Amino acid sequence: MEDFTPRVNEANPDPRIACALLLDTSSSMSGEPISQLNRGFELFCEEIKTDELAQKRAEITVITFGETARVEIPFTEGRDLQPRTLVAGGATPMGAALNLALDQLTRQKQAYKQAGLEYYRPWLFVLTDGAPTDGRVYTDAARRVREAEQDRRLSVFAIGVGRRADLDLLRGLSDDRVPAMLDELSFTEFFGWLSASLSAASASNAFASSDAGLAQADAAQQIPLPPAGWARA
Amino acid sequence: MWKVIGASVTGTKHRAAGQEGQDAADWRTQAGLTCLAVADGAGSRPRAGHGATLAVGRALRRAVCAADPGAADAGAAEPGAAEPAAGDPAAWLRLIFAEAREQITAQAAAHGHDPGDYATTLAVAILTRHEVSIGQIGDTIAVAGHQGRYETVAPERRGEYLNETTFLTEPGALAGLRIVTRPAAEVDTVFLATDGLRFKVLELPAGAAFRPFFEDLGAYARSPGASPDAVRRFLAGLDDQTGDDKTLVAAVRT
Numbered sequence: 360m361e362d363f364t365p366r367v368n369e370a371n372p373d374p375r376i377a378c379a380l381l382l383d384t385s386s387s388m389s390g391e392p393i394s395q396l397n398r399g400f401e402l403f404c405e406e407i408k409t410d411e412l413a414q415k416r417a418e419i420t421v422i423t424f425g426e427t428a429r430v431e432i433p434f435t436e437g438r439d440l441q442p443r444t445l446v447a448g449g450a451t452p453m454g455a456a457l458n459l460a461l462d463q464l465t466r467q468k469q470a471y472k473q474a475g476l477e478y479y480r481p482w483l484f485v486l487t488d489g490a491p492t493d494g495r496v497y498t499d500a501a502r503r504v505r506e507a508e509q510d511r512r513l514s515v516f517a518i519g520v521g522r523r524a525d526l527d528l529l530r531g532l533s534d535d536r537v538p539a540m541l542d543e544l545s546f547t548e549f550f551g552w553l554s555a556s557l558s559a560a561s562a563s564n565a566f567a568s569s570d571a572g573l574a575q576a577d578a579a580q581q582i583p584l585p586p587a588g589w590a591r592a
Numbered sequence: 593m594w595k596v597i598g599a600s601v602t603g604t605k606h607r608a609a610g611q612e613g614q615d616a617a618d619w620r621t622q623a624g625l626t627c628l629a630v631a632d633g634a635g636s637r638p639r640a641g642h643g644a645t646l647a648v649g650r651a652l653r654r655a656v657c658a659a660d661p662g663a664a665d666a667g668a669a670e671p672g673a674a675e676p677a678a679g680d681p682a683a684w685l686r687l688i689f690a691e692a693r694e695q696i697t698a699q700a701a702a703h704g705h706d707p708g709d710y711a712t713t714l715a716v717a718i719l720t721r722h723e724v725s726i727g728q729i730g731d732t733i734a735v736a737g738h739q740g741r742y743e744t745v746a747p748e749r750r751g752e753y754l755n756e757t758t759f760l761t762e763p764g765a766l767a768g769l770r771i772v773t774r775p776a777a778e779v780d781t782v783f784l785a786t787d788g789l790r791f792k793v794l795e796l797p798a799g800a801a802f803r804p805f806f807e808d809l810g811a812y813a814r815s816p817g818a819s820p821d822a823v824r825r826f827l828a829g830l831d832d833q834t835g836d837d838k839t840l841v842a843a844v845r846t
Binding site for chain 1: 794805
């Protein structure tokens with residue numbers, strides 16, 4: 360029997376899934392919470408590298424909001440992601456962080472287009488243990504985020520950390536998904552879940568729908584939130 | 593005469609998770625008509641593999657009726673419904689897709705399931721003496737070849753994001769059925785595949801056919817020793833960059 364060994368195309372680049380992590384590093388995160396956050400992110404950096412697809416398809420940026428809103432880690436492929444020790448302090452300029460994230464995601468999508476890369480719908484995560492302190496900036500930014508999700512430009516995951524998190528405000532970030540709650544010392548579980556979710560999304564091609572009205576309209580909809588194991592009821 | 597070869601293998605991601613494949617593929621030749629079909633069940637839906645199998649099975653049974661109007665049908669056709677003329681493959685394709693969808697809807701209703709649980713894409717090619725007609729819903733891959741030139745046929749117009757496609761089970765899906773018909777004399781190779789192969793047989797992001805693959809496929813399919821087993825081994829050993837199920841069916845004129 361003859362073997363079939365055709366030439367195949369080895370030159371197609373992998374598609375990308377951009378993921379922005381907005382992490383609250385305000386003073387209320389001081390002590391054990393910020394240590395756990397750093398430990399969780401360190402584990403995430405290890406775990407994402409163990410998934411063959413996610414390590415080259417997932418591109419992650421970390422934006423912190425404490426003293427100021429800033430890009431802590433610019434978009435980096437999973438395989439190159441390195442842990443960084445975050446320091447807690449300052450207020451909670453969450454609105455400025457959201458604006459920064461929207462701009463970064465827009466720029467990243469433009470970069471994908473210019474490079475001829477295919478991409479999944481980007482993910483935006485917001486983790487906070489309190490409430491925004493930048494008032495009007497937050498209100499406007501939250502509206503931008505909600506509109507971006509309505510236009511299917513990204514999928515938003517809002518996560519309240521601990522009992523002081525203002526879930527009502529977080530609810531205003533997404534019409535598609537209610538905020539989840541995370542125990543303030545459960546960052547390891549969260550990052551484990553995020554790594555697994557990025558793996559699942561990276562392996563997906565065609566499980567979603569082009570019909571925005573349908574529940575299964577994008578990869579993020581496949582991700583149960585809050586997942587068992589890290590969120591409080 | 594058309595010679596057909598094909599196979600379907602479960603993707604590494606599904607195997608690792610202990611899941612069965614959600615692709616389906618089959619082909620049939622009867623009374624001068626050859627029909628090929630592939631389907632890709634939505635990975636996230638609980639009965640999508642069954643949906644893919646139902647769609648392919650229904651398509652082939654109905655195609656037999658197009659070849660041979662006297663042939664016994666499996667029954668889903670409306671009694672007295674007007675059937676297209678045997679020589680009109682595009683009309684048959686519309687009927688085939690409608691019935692494949694009906695079959696899934698009926699199955700879902702009978703078991704109290706949501707039809708979306710059976711979400712699947714579907715591509716069907718009908719090859720008659722006079723025409724070649726290909727119909728697709730969703731992100732299937734169809735390539736037609738003629739004298740060494742290969743062309744992607746009616747690819748799905750994707751949204752902005754990679755992971756979004758249309759399924760046969762969606763409301764209004766039939767309105768999006770893409771049909772391309774060519775004179776048989778202008779086609780000597782017909783290839784259908786599920787999207788698990790897109791990284792290997794297309795040039796992305798444009799989606800043009802990757803010619804060396806189709807040249808080798810055509811030469812192999814025409815060789816006397818060609819076997820589905822060898823195609824299956826090729827698919828099983830191929831690193832497709834996705835871990836998705838991989839399925840192809842190809843017909844070559846001999």
